Amino acid sequence: MTYPDPQLLRFVPTPAFVVENGHVCFANAAARALLGAHIVGDDVRIALRDPKAIAAITSIKGGSETIEGLSVKGSRWRLTCHVLGTDARLIILEDQSVRVSVARAHADFVANASHELRTPLAAILGYVETLEDNKAGADETTRKRFLGIIRHEARRMQALIEDLMSLSRIEAVKHEAPTEPVDLIALAGEAASEFHGRAEIEFTSNAESAIVAGDRSQLVQVLRNLIDNARKYGKPDAPIRLSIEVTESGRVEVMVRDEGEGIAPEHLPRLTERFYRADTGRSRAVGGTGLGLAIVKHIVERHRGRFDIMSRKGQGTTASIILPLHGQGTMSSK
Amino acid sequence: MASSSGFTQEIGQLRGLIAEMGGLAEVAIRDAIDSLTRHDLVLAQTVVAGDARIDALEAEVDRLAVRVIALRAPMADDLRDVIAALKISGVVERIGDYAKNIAKRVGKIETINKFQPLTLIPAMAAIAQGMVHDVLNAYAARDADLAIEVVNRDEKLDNFYESIFRNLVSHMMENPATISSAAELLFVTRSIERIGDHATNVAEMVYFAATGLYYSDRDLPGGDEKVI
Numbered sequence: 255m256t257y258p259d260p261q262l263l264r265f266v267p268t269p270a271f272v273v274e275n276g277h278v279c280f281a282n283a284a285a286r287a288l289l290g291a292h293i294v295g296d297d298v299r300i301a302l303r304d305p306k307a308i309a310a311i312t313s314i315k316g317g318s319e320t321i322e323g324l325s326v327k328g329s330r331w332r333l334t335c336h337v338l339g340t341d342a343r344l345i346i347l348e349d350q351s352v353r354v355s356v357a358r359a360h361a362d363f364v365a366n367a368s369h370e371l372r373t374p375l376a377a378i379l380g381y382v383e384t385l386e387d388n389k390a391g392a393d394e395t396t397r398k399r400f401l402g403i404i405r406h407e408a409r410r411m412q413a414l415i416e417d418l419m420s421l422s423r424i425e426a427v428k429h430e431a432p433t434e435p436v437d438l439i440a441l442a443g444e445a446a447s448e449f450h451g452r453a454e455i456e457f458t459s460n461a462e463s464a465i466v467a468g469d470r471s472q473l474v475q476v477l478r479n480l481i482d483n484a485r486k487y488g489k490p491d492a493p494i495r496l497s498i499e500v501t502e503s504g505r506v507e508v509m510v511r512d513e514g515e516g517i518a519p520e521h522l523p524r525l526t527e528r529f530y531r532a533d534t535g536r537s538r539a540v541g542g543t544g545l546g547l548a549i550v551k552h553i554v555e556r557h558r559g560r561f562d563i564m565s566r567k568g569q570g571t572t573a574s575i576i577l578p579l580h581g582q583g584t585m586s587s588k
Numbered sequence: 589m590a591s592s593s594g595f596t597q598e599i600g601q602l603r604g605l606i607a608e609m610g611g612l613a614e615v616a617i618r619d620a621i622d623s624l625t626r627h628d629l630v631l632a633q634t635v636v637a638g639d640a641r642i643d644a645l646e647a648e649v650d651r652l653a654v655r656v657i658a659l660r661a662p663m664a665d666d667l668r669d670v671i672a673a674l675k676i677s678g679v680v681e682r683i684g685d686y687a688k689n690i691a692k693r694v695g696k697i698e699t700i701n702k703f704q705p706l707t708l709i710p711a712m713a714a715i716a717q718g719m720v721h722d723v724l725n726a727y728a729a730r731d732a733d734l735a736i737e738v739v740n741r742d743e744k745l746d747n748f749y750e751s752i753f754r755n756l757v758s759h760m761m762e763n764p765a766t767i768s769s770a771a772e773l774l775f776v777t778r779s780i781e782r783i784g785d786h787a788t789n790v791a792e793m794v795y796f797a798a799t800g801l802y803y804s805d806r807d808l809p810g811g812d813e814k815v816i
Contacts, residue, residue: 277600290729297604300728303611323618327718503733520751523711523744560737562744576737 257338269347272338273298273311288325288347302333302345310335311343320350326555329429351429366529370414370544374407381407410541417545420475421528424552427469432557435580436468438506439498445477446496453485454493461500465580472553479546480510480573486540487571488512500579508575517565525563526551550575598656599666602649602673603728609645609680610724612638616687617720617783621713623694624776635691642684649677665800672797676727676790683720683786686779693776697769708755709777712748715741716780719787723794732798735791739803745784752777 260272260280269288271281278293278301286293293301298311306319316335324331329351336344381400385391390400439459446455466473477496484494495511517525521532529544531537537544547563550573554561559577616635623632653674656662662670719738726734753774760770792803 276604290725292729296728297600297607299604299607299611303607303614303724303728305608305611305615308608308611323614323717323721327714501733505733519747520754523715523748523751524708527711562740 257342257344266346268349271301271345273343273345275341276312285347298345307333311345316343325349326351326429326558349429363528367414367418370529371411374410374414377407378404378411410538410543413541414543414545417543417549421545421549421552424472424549424556428552428556430556431467432469432472433467434470435465436470436473438464438466438468438473438508438577441470441473442477442496442498442508445474445481448478449481449485453481455481455496456493457496457498459498461498464498464500464506466506466557466577467580468557468577469553472556476550476553476575477508477510479550480575483546483573484510484512484514484571486542487536488514489570504579506577506579508577509572510574511570511572513570516567516569516571517563518567519565522563522565526561595656595660595662595666598652598660599669599673602652602656602670605645605649605652606673606677606680607724607728609642609649609677609684610720610727612642612645613680613684613687614717614720614724616642616684616691617713617717620687620690620694621710621717623691624697625710627694627697629695632691632694636688639684639688642681646677646681649673653677668797668800672793676793679786679789679793683783686783686786690776690779693772697772697776708748708752709773709780712745712752712777713780715745715748716783716787719745719784719791723787723790726791727794727797730794730798732795735794735798736803738791739788742784742788745781749777749781 263270263272263280263282266282267284269282269285271278271285271293273279276298278296278298281289281294281301289301299308302308302311302321302324304319304321304324307321310317310319310333313335314337316337318332318334321331321333323329324347329349332348332350334346334348336346338344381404385397385400390396439461440463442457442459446457449455481494481496488494489512492513495509497507497509497511499507499509501507517532521530524530525532526547528548531542531544551561554575554577557577559575562574562576563571564574565571616638619631619635622628623635653670656670657667660666719741722734723738725731726738756770756774756777760767763770795801795803795806
């Protein structure tokens, strides 16, 4: 039995490939980007090892299945297997992740965010009420001091609301892989110049340019947040070290190093949780919102990269991001 | 591929079997953790029963690998492929065992919702799951860099283990009534940590199969000389 030329799948935007005798004989660009270029010629189980996928592909009738976690964690793909002939199958994959994440409510998150907003708000209300009192409000020094506190707390609320809004913007486009070519080295220069006069940044790189497929404003935000953390928690007089390395294997590693006190190992796994703080008092004092690293993690995940924090007590902290170079496809599934 | 030799087909079959085992092991871990957080005894039972399939596949890899070595006397890259397949299948089978082990404990952990530490366990499991997922991708793509990256993630898992361990111990001291459940959770955490170690082992073998170099020698003088 014959079937149309698989080359026609080139025009299909969603991942699609043809299997003959248990081996992938043709895969379109979307399928190669999702599953790796190596799948052509490989056993189909190498391409898709999910048991439900294997069952659908090897069954005589074909059929549809839902596969979880195929691309990024929590993603959901619909696999449809059409029978082309006795030993030939057409596999089509559709991304249904957006529906899943919309369905997931962030009840905890809303509760936490409200709590975080209520604390400065309560302080503001308290001080305003005191100032309204004629006795306290009339005293010049008290009034100045209280207004200063009110301003500080209002700023905190403002920073928090800005971070909450950027988190929700990132969430909204979570499943859309960014495509714009962005030069991380140029971007690093830009981000560093924002800190001119506020922090000393030492920049090193092994390449002239490092182009990734990215979202420009989001990547600037990542660098800004990491540099800002290094500035807040690093050693006051020591420079912040920013390095960008392009590896032979087609990846870019961005590292931001400080020489601060470091972070105890038990906090490391939880730093990217929303509102998690290793040292609550200190975070409040330097105006942290508890969302900076959560934002970084979300953006890096959207860029199909990896984010890591390494730290030793007393030896400073290194935040690193690994992203695939433009045109290298996904580097890892998480 | 019809044109390939019998040997290429057999290697392909070996790699396919490993991928199939890996897929089952991944689902076993996910379901084991889901059954734990939802206290779903039926799902836990499915995980326990499903382990037999992974064991059967391991036996199949074993037989095929031995046959390939005996009949075809593979050399160089091919020999590396067969040896890596043989070793990796053993490790993936162990990963499946740990998932089964976690599932077996679900019934013994009663007051699950009261445990604050339990909020950390899924986060830790997600890292282990990610390591297994990525190391299997590295195996499929023969990607030595991704394998190294998986090895580097193990430290993160160890940090989690320490964090949860302390958490559980202090929980036990404050709530003696829950000691038996908390002790079961300690074993669960240990199993997750072991899954990460085994993912690391697979990563080292993927590195070996892809490059011909021993992972542990890679920074030593002479470590860049191929073993096979």
